[in-house]
Amino acid sequence: MSNQAYVGTAKRTFQQAALHLLETDYGLLGSRRVLELLVSDLVRLVDQFYPPPERLSSGWMVFTGTQASGGKAHPGQSAGAHELVTLAWPVLLPEDIQALVSLPAGSDGPQARQAWLQQRLVRLVEYGWQQAEGPVLLTLADLSAMLGLSTVQVSQLLAEARRATGKPLLTKGYYFDQGRRPTHKAEIIALYEAGLDEADIVRRGGHAPSSTGTYIRGYERVKLLLMQGTPVHRIAPLLGMQPGVVQEYAALVFQYHPQLLPDEVSPSQT
Numbered sequence: 001m002s003n004q005a006y007v008g009t010a011k012r013t014f015q016q017a018a019l020h021l022l023e024t025d026y027g028l029l030g031s032r033r034v035l036e037l038l039v040s041d042l043v044r045l046v047d048q049f050y051p052p053p054e055r056l057s058s059g060w061m062v063f064t065g066t067q068a069s070g071g072k073a074h075p076g077q078s079a080g081a082h083e084l085v086t087l088a089w090p091v092l093l094p095e096d097i098q099a100l101v102s103l104p105a106g107s108d109g110p111q112a113r114q115a116w117l118q119q120r121l122v123r124l125v126e127y128g129w130q131q132a133e134g135p136v137l138l139t140l141a142d143l144s145a146m147l148g149l150s151t152v153q154v155s156q157l158l159a160e161a162r163r164a165t166g167k168p169l170l171t172k173g174y175y176f177d178q179g180r181r182p183t184h185k186a187e188i189i190a191l192y193e194a195g196l197d198e199a200d201i202v203r204r205g206g207h208a209p210s211s212t213g214t215y216i217r218g219y220e221r222v223k224l225l226l227m228q229g230t231p232v233h234r235i236a237p238l239l240g241m242q243p244g245v246v247q248e249y250a251a252l253v254f255q256y257h258p259q260l261l262p263d264e265v266s267p268s269q270t
Contacts, residue, residue: 005141005151012064014046015039017084059092061146065128066172068135085136089124091146096120118157118164121147125158125169137172152258159193159256166195186252188215193256222249226260 067083
């Protein structure tokens with residue numbers, strides 16, 4: 001994934017939130033420049049009357065996420081167009097440090113460290129989702145920056161955590177259909193990989209029962225051939241599917257099962 005993945009994180013600021021409020025809730029549709037000047041004055045007042053706190057618990061990070069509200073995103077929509085929420089997030093707590101000290105050495109070390117990172121990742125996602133004022137979402141890029149991991153590593157850990165816990169563990173991309181603009185197919189497979197059965201997926205997502213079953217069976221057929229080492233370009237004639245459909249299924253398989261990704265293909269190509 002390119003560095004452009006972090007553009008949305010950089011734009012999620014107080015200024016952007018104030019502009020969004022003025023334009024939407026107050027209907028101020030005048031000059032964008034005038035609104036920006038107004039927000040600049042507002043920021044100066046906030047700094048004057050509400051100076052930054054001098055104390056924050058060790059290991060907590062002040063970071064801005066996105067409120068899980070409103071409709072789905074559409075192409076060209078600004079990354080800061082949704083309501084923004086700034087929270088203190090439990091990134092590295094004392095118990096995490098204690099667990100880090102106790103991680104085994106040798107051959108078991110890397111696996112134990114992955115489990116340690118996964119536990120922290122799940123805590124962050126669930127912490128945002130459980131906010132009393134409504135769920136607050138983070139992107140893969142947000143989580144990458146907070147944990148010091150690549151976006152690919154975060155995606156892999158989330159996929160493993162969804163399988164292990166049976167929870168959706170929604171990021172902003174899944175909730176608002178951003179990133180690669182997931183289709184109904186991607187939404188259904190996300191819930192399927194989170195451990196939901198077909199009936200729950202139909203009830204939860206409002207999808208047609210027939211299409212839900214079709215997508216899941218198509219996904220499983222492509223995954224089975226990939227597990228057997230079949231190259232992606234050979235799957236379409238074997239299954240009687242369109243090549244583009246196979247590519248979509250293969251991309252989803254690689255997202256949730258990165259160990260099946262061929263060595264010569266990078267994650268960004270899926």
